[in-house]
Amino acid sequence: MGIKSLLCLVLTVLMASFAAAQIPCSGTILPQATLFVNWPQFQYDATHSGCNPYESILSPSTVGNLAVDWTYSSGNGEGYYSPVVANGVVYVGSNYNTDSGYLYALDAKTGNFLWRFDPGDGVIAAPAVANGTVFAGSKGGGLYALNALTGVLVWSYPTGLVFSSPTVTNGVVYVDSYPYVYALNAATGALVWQSDRIQGSSSAPAVANGMVYVGSIYATVYALDAATGAQVWTYTTGGQVSSSPSVAGGVVYVGCDDGNLYALDAHTGALRWKYTTSGQGQFGSSPAVADGVVYVGSGGIPDYNLYALNAGTGALIWKYTTGFVTLDPSTVANGVVYFSGDDGNVDALNARTGTLLWKYPVLTAQNNSPAVANGMIYIGSGQQVYAFHLPGH
Numbered sequence: 001m002g003i004k005s006l007l008c009l010v011l012t013v014l015m016a017s018f019a020a021a022q023i024p025c026s027g028t029i030l031p032q033a034t035l036f037v038n039w040p041q042f043q044y045d046a047t048h049s050g051c052n053p054y055e056s057i058l059s060p061s062t063v064g065n066l067a068v069d070w071t072y073s074s075g076n077g078e079g080y081y082s083p084v085v086a087n088g089v090v091y092v093g094s095n096y097n098t099d100s101g102y103l104y105a106l107d108a109k110t111g112n113f114l115w116r117f118d119p120g121d122g123v124i125a126a127p128a129v130a131n132g133t134v135f136a137g138s139k140g141g142g143l144y145a146l147n148a149l150t151g152v153l154v155w156s157y158p159t160g161l162v163f164s165s166p167t168v169t170n171g172v173v174y175v176d177s178y179p180y181v182y183a184l185n186a187a188t189g190a191l192v193w194q195s196d197r198i199q200g201s202s203s204a205p206a207v208a209n210g211m212v213y214v215g216s217i218y219a220t221v222y223a224l225d226a227a228t229g230a231q232v233w234t235y236t237t238g239g240q241v242s243s244s245p246s247v248a249g250g251v252v253y254v255g256c257d258d259g260n261l262y263a264l265d266a267h268t269g270a271l272r273w274k275y276t277t278s279g280q281g282q283f284g285s286s287p288a289v290a291d292g293v294v295y296v297g298s299g300g301i302p303d304y305n306l307y308a309l310n311a312g313t314g315a316l317i318w319k320y321t322t323g324f325v326t327l328d329p330s331t332v333a334n335g336v337v338y339f340s341g342d343d344g345n346v347d348a349l350n351a352r353t354g355t356l357l358w359k360y361p362v363l364t365a366q367n368n369s370p371a372v373a374n375g376m377i378y379i380g381s382g383q384q385v386y387a388f389h390l391p392g393h
Contacts, residue, residue: 025051025290025332026248038086039371039378041128042165043286043329046207048246050288050295050369055333057375057393063336063348064358066377069389070111078102080380082126082165082329082369089114089148090371090387091134092380093123103127103136103144104385105151108376111387115151119144125165125204126369128173130186135173137162143175143182145189155189157182164204164244172226174207176200176214181222183212183229193229198222204286208247211266213254215241221254221262223269233269237262244286244329246294248311253287253294261287261296261307263314273314275307286329286369288337290351293317295330295337306330306339308354318354322347329369338370338377346370346379346386362386 043050058066078094078101085091090108095101101122105114121140128135134148141161145154159177166175173186179199183192203215211232212224221235238258245254251272252264263272277298285297294309308317322341330339332351340346340362348358362381370379377388 025049025053026292037373038084038129039373040084040086040130041168042082042084042126042204043244043246043288043331043369046167046169047248048167048204048206048244048286049248049290050246050286050329050331051290052331052333052372055372055375057390058336058372058377059334060336060350060357062390065390066348066358066360066388067391068360069376069387071387072104072106072111072113072385073383074104077383079382080104080368080385081124083371083378083380083385084126084129085371085373085376085378086129086134086148090378090385091127091129091136091148092378092385093125093127093136094380095122095124095139101139103134103146103151105134105148106385108378108387111385117144117146117151117153124163125202128166128168130168130173133186135166135168135186137164137166137175137177139163141177143173143177143184143189145173145186157184157189157191163202164200167205167207169207174205174212174226176203176205181205181212181214181224181229183226195222195224195229196231202242202244204244206245206247206252208266209250213245213247213252213266215243215245215254215256217242219256219258221245221252221264221269223252223266235262235264235269235271246287246289248289251311253289253296253311255285255287255296259298261294261309261314263294263311275309275314275316277305277307288330288332290332293351295332295339295351297322297330297339297341304341306337306349306354308337308351320349320354320356331370331372333372338372340368340370340379340381346377346381360386360388
């Protein structure tokens with residue numbers, strides 16, 4: 001056998017072994033060996049699945065060996081929020097002194113500072129990256145599009161206050177900006193449509209199958225036509241909807257401050273099922289959906305649990321008691337669920353059993369979602385950004 005043939009055989013075997021080790025987010029995604037993937041927006045993709053289907057390094061058998069690779073802090077006392085990772089760069093927003101903050105770009109391998117952008121107010125939600133542009137909203141108002149390599153402003157649009165993450169798909173960026181949802185041309189910033197008054201909150205729009213789904217502080221889930229912004233259906237809940245919806249398999253999953261997780265038909269808005277916790281108050285965690293299971297945390301007193309529910313029926317599979325408020329969106333990759341809470345830790349659980357596999361004290365990461373890609377975990381916490389890796393990788 002020649003050298004070329006031998007190399008091809010080795011590569012084939014390695015790809016097969018990687019694929020066999022991976023657990024897909026759904027039956028429609030084929031696991032594959034991937035040398036480099038992105039986590040380019042809030043909860044991974046436009047549907048907010050919260051699941052990276054291509055992770056092959058971190059797994060239930062390896063995640064217990066995670067260690068800090070690098071940390072970043074500007075030294076200004078800023079608090080950092082949910083990061084995203086694209087093309088070797090970590091993008092993360094910050095906020096300090098109640099009315100100041102930046103969007104940062106850091107080298108994903110080293111944590112070295114690359115650039116920062118000042119929108120005139122804090123960036124308190126995950127940005128989104130697509131086609132060489134990074135999009136971020138300011139809590140003081142406005143959506144900004146920047147060159148992802150240089151941080152140079154490409155365009156801006158004067159929205160209202162932005163407390164949630166923009167969502168980018170098919171050349172359009174969608175953002176929930178009190179009190180409207182906007183759809184803007186991602187390349188130019190031109191207005192595509194503006195919704196009727198929705199009175200949104202911190203609910204990031206999820207986009208799937210030509211529809212936009214978003215929650216409202218006035219106890220409503222909205223489904224809008226992605227092309228026109230016209231209302232297709234609404235569903236009235238029993239409380240404020242600050243959770244960002246997740247869409248999978250024709251179902252919209254969204255948490256509500258009435259203590260319920262709702263599963264709604266994505267086409268009609270009809271209730272499929274709802275799961276009621278014992279908590280009173282916030283159920284603002286955004287669900288993650290992977291391999292037929294919905295993972296969601298509860299912050300309602302006295303219910304401090306992370307739940308794993310059957311995505312089709314809402315039946316409880318397992319719950320993990322944190323003992324503290326768990327409003328942060330959980331993320332899933334290769335059989336591991338990652339989340340953080342007010343106990344000051346970032347945790348990793350076995351996705352099938354709920355067994356604790358790894359824990360690390362990061363002081364605080366409230367309302368922050370970890371990004372998992374290429375054997376690394378990135379999370380903003382308090383006054384630092386953390387990157388974790390497996391030593392030797």
